[in-house]
Amino acid sequence: MNSYKIMIVEDDINIGDMLQEALEAEEYIVSRAYSGTEAIMLLEREKPDLVLLDLMLPGMTGDELITRLNGILTIVMSAKSDLESKIELLHKGASDYITKPFAIAELLARVEAQLRLANPVGATRQSSTDANIVTAGNIKLDSSLGIVTIGDKETNLTRTEAAILNILMLNPNRPIGRSTILDRISEDTPDCTERSLKQHISNVRKKLSQLDNIDHIEAIYGIGFQFNES
Known part of the structure:
Protein backbone atom coordinates (compact mmCIF):
# COMPACT_ATOMS: atom_id res chain seq x y z
CA MET A 1 0.00 0.00 0.00
CA ASN A 2 1.21 3.51 -0.83
CA SER A 3 1.91 5.39 2.41
CA TYR A 4 2.82 8.78 0.95
CA LYS A 5 0.69 11.70 2.14
CA ILE A 6 -0.29 14.35 -0.38
CA MET A 7 -2.04 17.64 0.36
CA ILE A 8 -4.14 19.26 -2.37
CA VAL A 9 -4.40 23.04 -1.99
CA GLU A 10 -7.03 23.99 -4.54
CA ASP A 11 -10.15 26.17 -4.15
CA ASP A 12 -11.91 24.73 -7.21
CA ILE A 13 -13.94 21.86 -5.73
CA ASN A 14 -14.34 20.01 -9.04
CA ILE A 15 -10.60 20.05 -9.77
CA GLY A 16 -9.82 19.07 -6.19
CA ASP A 17 -12.28 16.16 -6.33
CA MET A 18 -10.76 14.97 -9.61
CA LEU A 19 -7.24 15.09 -8.18
CA GLN A 20 -8.24 13.36 -4.97
CA GLU A 21 -9.96 10.54 -6.84
CA ALA A 22 -6.94 9.98 -9.10
CA LEU A 23 -4.46 10.05 -6.21
CA GLU A 24 -6.50 7.76 -3.99
CA ALA A 25 -6.79 5.31 -6.90
CA GLU A 26 -2.97 5.14 -6.68
CA GLU A 27 -3.35 4.59 -2.90
CA TYR A 28 -1.91 7.93 -1.82
CA ILE A 29 -3.23 9.35 1.46
CA VAL A 30 -4.92 12.64 0.53
CA SER A 31 -5.79 15.74 2.52
CA ARG A 32 -7.49 18.88 1.20
CA ALA A 33 -7.18 22.62 1.79
CA TYR A 34 -9.22 25.24 -0.02
CA SER A 35 -7.13 28.30 0.84
CA GLY A 36 -3.60 29.17 1.82
CA THR A 37 -4.69 29.93 5.38
CA GLU A 38 -6.39 26.55 5.73
CA ALA A 39 -3.28 24.85 4.38
CA ILE A 40 -1.15 26.52 7.08
CA MET A 41 -3.56 25.26 9.75
CA LEU A 42 -3.37 21.70 8.42
CA LEU A 43 0.42 21.85 8.20
CA GLU A 44 0.59 22.70 11.90
CA ARG A 45 -1.01 19.33 12.65
CA GLU A 46 0.65 17.09 10.08
CA LYS A 47 3.33 17.44 7.42
CA PRO A 48 2.56 15.81 4.04
CA ASP A 49 5.19 14.27 1.79
CA LEU A 50 4.12 16.46 -1.14
CA VAL A 51 1.82 19.42 -1.81
CA LEU A 52 -0.13 20.06 -5.01
CA LEU A 53 -0.51 23.83 -4.98
CA ASP A 54 -2.82 26.07 -6.98
CA LEU A 55 -1.70 29.70 -7.20
CA MET A 56 -5.03 31.52 -7.40
CA LEU A 57 -6.31 30.94 -3.86
CA PRO A 58 -8.60 33.10 -1.72
CA GLY A 59 -6.83 35.07 1.00
CA MET A 60 -3.22 33.89 1.11
CA THR A 61 -2.21 33.10 -2.48
CA GLY A 62 -0.16 30.15 -3.61
CA ASP A 63 2.76 32.49 -4.31
CA GLU A 64 2.72 33.54 -0.66
CA LEU A 65 2.13 30.05 0.71
CA ILE A 66 4.99 28.41 -1.17
CA THR A 67 7.58 30.36 0.81
CA ARG A 68 6.14 28.89 4.04
CA LEU A 69 6.19 25.23 3.08
CA ASN A 70 9.62 24.72 4.66
CA GLY A 71 11.18 22.30 2.21
CA ILE A 72 8.08 20.19 1.54
CA LEU A 73 8.01 18.85 -2.02
CA THR A 74 5.65 21.12 -3.95
CA ILE A 75 4.21 20.85 -7.44
CA VAL A 76 2.63 24.10 -8.57
CA MET A 77 -0.51 23.88 -10.72
CA SER A 78 -1.18 27.07 -12.67
CA ALA A 79 -2.47 28.46 -15.94
CA LYS A 80 0.60 30.70 -16.10
CA SER A 81 2.85 29.29 -18.79
CA ASP A 82 5.53 31.96 -19.24
CA LEU A 83 9.12 31.02 -18.45
CA GLU A 84 9.65 33.92 -16.03
CA SER A 85 6.78 32.77 -13.76
CA LYS A 86 8.09 29.21 -13.68
CA ILE A 87 11.63 30.30 -12.83
CA GLU A 88 10.39 32.62 -10.09
CA LEU A 89 8.35 29.85 -8.47
CA LEU A 90 11.25 27.41 -8.64
CA HIS A 91 13.42 29.98 -6.88
CA LYS A 92 10.73 30.41 -4.22
CA GLY A 93 10.79 26.70 -3.44
CA ALA A 94 8.65 24.83 -5.97
CA SER A 95 9.94 21.37 -6.85
CA ASP A 96 8.05 21.20 -10.14
CA TYR A 97 5.50 23.09 -12.21
CA ILE A 98 2.63 21.85 -14.33
CA THR A 99 0.53 24.11 -16.55
CA LYS A 100 -3.27 23.95 -16.49
CA PRO A 101 -5.04 22.30 -18.18
CA PHE A 102 -3.00 19.13 -17.73
CA ALA A 103 -3.48 15.41 -18.17
CA ILE A 104 -3.94 13.48 -14.94
CA ALA A 105 -1.44 10.89 -16.17
CA GLU A 106 1.25 13.57 -16.45
CA LEU A 107 0.50 14.91 -12.99
CA LEU A 108 0.70 11.44 -11.47
CA ALA A 109 4.02 10.88 -13.23
CA ARG A 110 5.38 14.14 -11.83
CA VAL A 111 4.17 13.25 -8.32
CA GLU A 112 5.84 9.85 -8.56
CA ALA A 113 9.07 11.39 -9.87
CA GLN A 114 9.29 13.93 -7.05
CA LEU A 115 8.67 11.33 -4.36
CA ARG A 116 11.19 9.01 -5.99
CA LEU A 117 13.85 11.73 -6.02
CA ALA A 118 13.28 12.32 -2.33
CA ASN A 119 13.37 8.57 -1.62
CA PRO A 120 15.66 7.08 -4.30
CA VAL A 121 15.78 3.34 -4.89
CA GLY A 122 17.68 1.13 -7.30
CA ALA A 123 20.99 2.98 -7.17
Whole structure:
Protein backbone atom coordinates (compact mmCIF):
# COMPACT_ATOMS: atom_id res chain seq x y z
CA MET A 1 0.00 0.00 0.00
CA ASN A 2 1.21 3.51 -0.83
CA SER A 3 1.91 5.39 2.41
CA TYR A 4 2.82 8.78 0.95
CA LYS A 5 0.69 11.70 2.14
CA ILE A 6 -0.29 14.35 -0.38
CA MET A 7 -2.04 17.64 0.36
CA ILE A 8 -4.14 19.26 -2.37
CA VAL A 9 -4.40 23.04 -1.99
CA GLU A 10 -7.03 23.99 -4.54
CA ASP A 11 -10.15 26.17 -4.15
CA ASP A 12 -11.91 24.73 -7.21
CA ILE A 13 -13.94 21.86 -5.73
CA ASN A 14 -14.34 20.01 -9.04
CA ILE A 15 -10.60 20.05 -9.77
CA GLY A 16 -9.82 19.07 -6.19
CA ASP A 17 -12.28 16.16 -6.33
CA MET A 18 -10.76 14.97 -9.61
CA LEU A 19 -7.24 15.09 -8.18
CA GLN A 20 -8.24 13.36 -4.97
CA GLU A 21 -9.96 10.54 -6.84
CA ALA A 22 -6.94 9.98 -9.10
CA LEU A 23 -4.46 10.05 -6.21
CA GLU A 24 -6.50 7.76 -3.99
CA ALA A 25 -6.79 5.31 -6.90
CA GLU A 26 -2.97 5.14 -6.68
CA GLU A 27 -3.35 4.59 -2.90
CA TYR A 28 -1.91 7.93 -1.82
CA ILE A 29 -3.23 9.35 1.46
CA VAL A 30 -4.92 12.64 0.53
CA SER A 31 -5.79 15.74 2.52
CA ARG A 32 -7.49 18.88 1.20
CA ALA A 33 -7.18 22.62 1.79
CA TYR A 34 -9.22 25.24 -0.02
CA SER A 35 -7.13 28.30 0.84
CA GLY A 36 -3.60 29.17 1.82
CA THR A 37 -4.69 29.93 5.38
CA GLU A 38 -6.39 26.55 5.73
CA ALA A 39 -3.28 24.85 4.38
CA ILE A 40 -1.15 26.52 7.08
CA MET A 41 -3.56 25.26 9.75
CA LEU A 42 -3.37 21.70 8.42
CA LEU A 43 0.42 21.85 8.20
CA GLU A 44 0.59 22.70 11.90
CA ARG A 45 -1.01 19.33 12.65
CA GLU A 46 0.65 17.09 10.08
CA LYS A 47 3.33 17.44 7.42
CA PRO A 48 2.56 15.81 4.04
CA ASP A 49 5.19 14.27 1.79
CA LEU A 50 4.12 16.46 -1.14
CA VAL A 51 1.82 19.42 -1.81
CA LEU A 52 -0.13 20.06 -5.01
CA LEU A 53 -0.51 23.83 -4.98
CA ASP A 54 -2.82 26.07 -6.98
CA LEU A 55 -1.70 29.70 -7.20
CA MET A 56 -5.03 31.52 -7.40
CA LEU A 57 -6.31 30.94 -3.86
CA PRO A 58 -8.60 33.10 -1.72
CA GLY A 59 -6.83 35.07 1.00
CA MET A 60 -3.22 33.89 1.11
CA THR A 61 -2.21 33.10 -2.48
CA GLY A 62 -0.16 30.15 -3.61
CA ASP A 63 2.76 32.49 -4.31
CA GLU A 64 2.72 33.54 -0.66
CA LEU A 65 2.13 30.05 0.71
CA ILE A 66 4.99 28.41 -1.17
CA THR A 67 7.58 30.36 0.81
CA ARG A 68 6.14 28.89 4.04
CA LEU A 69 6.19 25.23 3.08
CA ASN A 70 9.62 24.72 4.66
CA GLY A 71 11.18 22.30 2.21
CA ILE A 72 8.08 20.19 1.54
CA LEU A 73 8.01 18.85 -2.02
CA THR A 74 5.65 21.12 -3.95
CA ILE A 75 4.21 20.85 -7.44
CA VAL A 76 2.63 24.10 -8.57
CA MET A 77 -0.51 23.88 -10.72
CA SER A 78 -1.18 27.07 -12.67
CA ALA A 79 -2.47 28.46 -15.94
CA LYS A 80 0.60 30.70 -16.10
CA SER A 81 2.85 29.29 -18.79
CA ASP A 82 5.53 31.96 -19.24
CA LEU A 83 9.12 31.02 -18.45
CA GLU A 84 9.65 33.92 -16.03
CA SER A 85 6.78 32.77 -13.76
CA LYS A 86 8.09 29.21 -13.68
CA ILE A 87 11.63 30.30 -12.83
CA GLU A 88 10.39 32.62 -10.09
CA LEU A 89 8.35 29.85 -8.47
CA LEU A 90 11.25 27.41 -8.64
CA HIS A 91 13.42 29.98 -6.88
CA LYS A 92 10.73 30.41 -4.22
CA GLY A 93 10.79 26.70 -3.44
CA ALA A 94 8.65 24.83 -5.97
CA SER A 95 9.94 21.37 -6.85
CA ASP A 96 8.05 21.20 -10.14
CA TYR A 97 5.50 23.09 -12.21
CA ILE A 98 2.63 21.85 -14.33
CA THR A 99 0.53 24.11 -16.55
CA LYS A 100 -3.27 23.95 -16.49
CA PRO A 101 -5.04 22.30 -18.18
CA PHE A 102 -3.00 19.13 -17.73
CA ALA A 103 -3.48 15.41 -18.17
CA ILE A 104 -3.94 13.48 -14.94
CA ALA A 105 -1.44 10.89 -16.17
CA GLU A 106 1.25 13.57 -16.45
CA LEU A 107 0.50 14.91 -12.99
CA LEU A 108 0.70 11.44 -11.47
CA ALA A 109 4.02 10.88 -13.23
CA ARG A 110 5.38 14.14 -11.83
CA VAL A 111 4.17 13.25 -8.32
CA GLU A 112 5.84 9.85 -8.56
CA ALA A 113 9.07 11.39 -9.87
CA GLN A 114 9.29 13.93 -7.05
CA LEU A 115 8.67 11.33 -4.36
CA ARG A 116 11.19 9.01 -5.99
CA LEU A 117 13.85 11.73 -6.02
CA ALA A 118 13.28 12.32 -2.33
CA ASN A 119 13.37 8.57 -1.62
CA PRO A 120 15.66 7.08 -4.30
CA VAL A 121 15.78 3.34 -4.89
CA GLY A 122 17.68 1.13 -7.30
CA ALA A 123 20.99 2.98 -7.17
CA THR A 124 23.31 3.18 -4.21
CA ARG A 125 25.99 5.42 -2.79
CA GLN A 126 28.95 3.37 -1.70
CA SER A 127 29.42 4.74 1.82
CA SER A 128 29.33 7.91 3.87
CA THR A 129 33.01 8.45 3.07
CA ASP A 130 32.27 8.15 -0.66
CA ALA A 131 29.20 10.38 -0.65
CA ASN A 132 29.95 11.62 -4.15
CA ILE A 133 30.07 8.15 -5.70
CA VAL A 134 26.90 6.56 -7.05
CA THR A 135 26.56 3.26 -8.88
CA ALA A 136 23.80 1.85 -11.07
CA GLY A 137 24.37 -1.53 -12.67
CA ASN A 138 28.00 -1.63 -13.83
CA ILE A 139 28.23 2.16 -14.14
CA LYS A 140 29.96 4.23 -11.46
CA LEU A 141 29.95 8.01 -11.22
CA ASP A 142 32.23 10.10 -9.05
CA SER A 143 30.46 13.46 -9.23
CA SER A 144 33.17 15.29 -7.25
CA LEU A 145 35.83 14.36 -9.82
CA GLY A 146 33.49 14.31 -12.80
CA ILE A 147 34.54 10.79 -13.76
CA VAL A 148 32.17 8.06 -14.94
CA THR A 149 33.40 4.48 -15.22
CA ILE A 150 31.96 1.53 -17.12
CA GLY A 151 33.97 -1.65 -16.71
CA ASP A 152 37.62 -0.75 -17.18
CA LYS A 153 36.91 2.40 -19.22
CA GLU A 154 36.27 5.90 -17.95
CA THR A 155 35.56 9.37 -19.24
CA ASN A 156 35.42 12.89 -17.84
CA LEU A 157 32.26 14.94 -17.42
CA THR A 158 31.77 18.63 -16.83
CA ARG A 159 30.32 19.71 -13.50
CA THR A 160 26.90 20.19 -15.05
CA GLU A 161 27.01 16.86 -16.88
CA ALA A 162 27.99 15.06 -13.67
CA ALA A 163 25.15 16.72 -11.74
CA ILE A 164 22.59 15.69 -14.35
CA LEU A 165 23.86 12.11 -14.56
CA ASN A 166 23.92 11.86 -10.78
CA ILE A 167 20.18 12.57 -10.56
CA LEU A 168 19.32 10.18 -13.37
CA MET A 169 21.48 7.37 -11.95
CA LEU A 170 19.86 7.69 -8.53
CA ASN A 171 16.55 6.88 -10.23
CA PRO A 172 17.44 4.19 -12.80
CA ASN A 173 14.83 3.03 -15.31
CA ARG A 174 12.41 5.78 -14.22
CA PRO A 175 11.57 9.01 -16.08
CA ILE A 176 12.61 12.32 -14.49
CA GLY A 177 10.99 15.58 -15.56
CA ARG A 178 13.02 18.35 -17.16
CA SER A 179 11.93 20.90 -14.57
CA THR A 180 12.80 18.46 -11.79
CA ILE A 181 16.33 18.05 -13.12
CA LEU A 182 16.78 21.80 -13.45
CA ASP A 183 15.43 22.43 -9.95
CA ARG A 184 17.75 19.87 -8.35
CA ILE A 185 20.93 21.19 -9.97
CA SER A 186 20.13 24.92 -10.14
CA GLU A 187 22.24 26.01 -7.16
CA ASP A 188 25.40 24.18 -8.21
CA THR A 189 25.11 24.54 -11.97
CA PRO A 190 23.55 27.90 -12.87
CA ASP A 191 24.79 27.51 -16.45
CA CYS A 192 22.16 24.84 -17.11
CA THR A 193 18.88 26.27 -18.43
CA GLU A 194 15.79 24.89 -20.11
CA ARG A 195 17.42 25.67 -23.46
CA SER A 196 20.78 24.11 -22.67
CA LEU A 197 19.59 21.02 -20.75
CA LYS A 198 19.00 19.00 -23.92
CA GLN A 199 22.52 19.74 -25.14
CA HIS A 200 24.09 18.81 -21.80
CA ILE A 201 22.23 15.50 -21.81
CA SER A 202 23.24 14.88 -25.42
CA ASN A 203 26.86 15.32 -24.38
CA VAL A 204 26.47 12.83 -21.52
CA ARG A 205 24.82 10.29 -23.82
CA LYS A 206 27.69 10.50 -26.29
CA LYS A 207 30.35 10.14 -23.61
CA LEU A 208 28.65 7.10 -22.06
CA SER A 209 28.05 5.40 -25.40
CA GLN A 210 31.74 5.79 -26.26
CA LEU A 211 32.52 3.52 -23.28
CA ASP A 212 30.20 0.59 -24.06
CA ASN A 213 28.31 1.45 -27.28
CA ILE A 214 25.01 1.63 -25.38
CA ASP A 215 22.67 4.62 -25.25
CA HIS A 216 21.89 4.81 -21.54
CA ILE A 217 19.73 7.94 -21.52
CA GLU A 218 16.31 7.89 -23.12
CA ALA A 219 14.10 10.90 -23.88
CA ILE A 220 10.57 10.29 -22.55
CA TYR A 221 8.07 12.29 -24.58
CA GLY A 222 6.16 14.85 -22.53
CA ILE A 223 8.07 14.12 -19.32
CA GLY A 224 11.85 14.30 -19.52
CA PHE A 225 14.66 11.76 -19.49
CA GLN A 226 15.34 8.29 -18.15
CA PHE A 227 18.62 6.53 -17.28
CA ASN A 228 18.75 2.87 -18.31
CA GLU A 229 21.26 0.54 -16.71
CA SER A 230 23.47 -1.59 -18.93
